[in-house]
Amino acid sequence: MIAIIDYDAGNLTSVSRALFHINVENVITKDIKLIDSAQRIIFPGVGAAGSAMQSLIRLGLDDVIRRAIGSGKPVLGICLGTQIILQNSQENQAKCLGIIDGSVRAFSDIFASKKIKGLKIPHMGWNRIALKTDHPVFAGLKENDEFYFVHGYYPLPDNMSQVIATTDYGINFPSIIGMNNLVATQFHPEKSGNPGLTILKNFSKWEPC
Amino acid sequence: MGAMLSKRIIPCLDVCEGRTTKGIKFKNNVDIGDPVEMALMYYEAGADEIVFYDITASHEKRDIMIDVVRKVAETIFIPFSVGGGIRTLEDMRDVLLAGAEKVSVNSSAVKNPEIISEGAAAFGNQCIVLGMDVKHVGKSEKIPSGYEIVINGGRKYMGMDALAWALEGQALGAGEICLNSIDADGTKDGYELTLTELISSSVDIPVIASGGAGHPVHLRDVLKQGKADAALIASMVHYGTYTIPGIKSYLDNEGVNIRSSW
Numbered sequence: 001m002i003a004i005i006d007y008d009a010g011n012l013t014s015v016s017r018a019l020f021h022i023n024v025e026n027v028i029t030k031d032i033k034l035i036d037s038a039q040r041i042i043f044p045g046v047g048a049a050g051s052a053m054q055s056l057i058r059l060g061l062d063d064v065i066r067r068a069i070g071s072g073k074p075v076l077g078i079c080l081g082t083q084i085i086l087q088n089s090q091e092n093q094a095k096c097l098g099i100i101d102g103s104v105r106a107f108s109d110i111f112a113s114k115k116i117k118g119l120k121i122p123h124m125g126w127n128r129i130a131l132k133t134d135h136p137v138f139a140g141l142k143e144n145d146e147f148y149f150v151h152g153y154y155p156l157p158d159n160m161s162q163v164i165a166t167t168d169y170g171i172n173f174p175s176i177i178g179m180n181n182l183v184a185t186q187f188h189p190e191k192s193g194n195p196g197l198t199i200l201k202n203f204s205k206w207e208p209c
Numbered sequence: 210m211g212a213m214l215s216k217r218i219i220p221c222l223d224v225c226e227g228r229t230t231k232g233i234k235f236k237n238n239v240d241i242g243d244p245v246e247m248a249l250m251y252y253e254a255g256a257d258e259i260v261f262y263d264i265t266a267s268h269e270k271r272d273i274m275i276d277v278v279r280k281v282a283e284t285i286f287i288p289f290s291v292g293g294g295i296r297t298l299e300d301m302r303d304v305l306l307a308g309a310e311k312v313s314v315n316s317s318a319v320k321n322p323e324i325i326s327e328g329a330a331a332f333g334n335q336c337i338v339l340g341m342d343v344k345h346v347g348k349s350e351k352i353p354s355g356y357e358i359v360i361n362g363g364r365k366y367m368g369m370d371a372l373a374w375a376l377e378g379q380a381l382g383a384g385e386i387c388l389n390s391i392d393a394d395g396t397k398d399g400y401e402l403t404l405t406e407l408i409s410s411s412v413d414i415p416v417i418a419s420g421g422a423g424h425p426v427h428l429r430d431v432l433k434q435g436k437a438d439a440a441l442i443a444s445m446v447h448y449g450t451y452t453i454p455g456i457k458s459y460l461d462n463e464g465v466n467i468r469s470s471w
């Protein structure tokens with residue numbers, strides 16, 4: 001059973017529907033016991049970092065996520081769920097979970113400082129990923145597969161060995177990060193057609209060593 | 210510089226009481242199929258996103274659309290948006306909870322611009338698409354861009370400048386603009402390139418061009434010259450004149466960056 005953590009941050013049913021489509025049992029929940037007993041955790045999210053962190057703390061889910069990652073069970077972060085794993089975000093100057101060292105940066109800042117013009121924000125639509133390393137969750141993807149992104153901020157770990165893939169949008173930004181039993185995508189696998197379903201399928205079988 | 214974000218090709222389905230229809234706006238609507246089946250077909254053919262426009266006239270029958278949205282969300286795994294008849298936060302919530310990625314507001318936002326900011330605050334900017342119906346009227350003091358906002362299928366002029374409204378919509382929190390030229394709509398003679406280029410290069414959010422697509426060359430022109438981020442298509446694929454893979458392969462050859470694997 002996969003527990004999809006419900007912390008009142010956007011619509012989580014699309015992740016659940018995509019999992020049911022590939023015959024993977026799942027539940028959307030904020031029940032701490034249920035999350036603690038699940039074999040795998042998905043930490044999704046759409047919205048703003050500040051309010052998402054407030055919700056997590058209010059619901060007591062911040063510790064649940066830390067505990068899940070510490071326990072060694074497979075954890076998948078998606079979009080805002082990915083960003084919140086870092087230490088802090090430029091969005092609302094939010095303090096985040098700090099599981100991975102690093103910060104969440106605004107495209108607007110980096111575009112301004114590098115004098116990159118003409119790129120729309122949010123980065124919305126389909127883009128490719130360049131895998132830096134082989135990873136079982138991202139096995140079986142084709143080089144020209146694309147994934148659906150919608151975000152104005154991107155994760156930037158301090159330790160570049162925690163970057164699993166990058167994507168080109170004016171800059172090469174980390175689009176998949178992770179360590180040990182944790183993987184986290186900036187894009188939405190549940191909205192990325194077959195390549196996205198492949199990732200979800202891989203995650204549902206992944207046994208991190 | 211890379212920035213390899215693909216240009217999106219988006220089929221648009223007009224839905225009336227649960228069936229896909231096609232007619233000249235609000236008139237002579239003909240049943241052309243089941244929206245869920247058509248969505249699946251376009252999903253499998255490589256559509257990058259799908260737009261549903263609910264033209265059901267009766268408010269009582271709006272639940273039918275929610276049911277369609279739910280079925281679509283169980284069937285396809287790409288983003289889709291729903292517009293038409295979205296007037297309140299409650300309308301937005303119904304559609305988003307049923308599984309749509311985005312909602313679009315058009316005339317309701319013209320009448321009540323706060324719906325954009327309220328929707329953006331409640332659901333996030335990326336959920337809110339500002340739909341604009343625009344007519345060329347010539348430059349005047351009141352309409353400096355020469356393009357005016359219209360509603361009711363182009364029958365009612367609102368005295369609002371299209372460029373000013375696009376910028377205001379962005380400031381209010383719209384995450385995207387779907388720009389429909391009433392002049393080009395239904396002509397199959399191509400998108401309104403001047404209008405699209407004007408709006409797309411003036412705002413920072415993505416712009417979907419709509420109205421006038423009849424040939425793949427029109428998509429090339431609006432995505433290159435018109436600087437659109439996405440192109441809406443309808444009859445050119447609904448009747449099998451062109452296919453999405455065919456259009457994409459043409460665009461790829463013409464140097465337009467499209468998603469080629471799915």
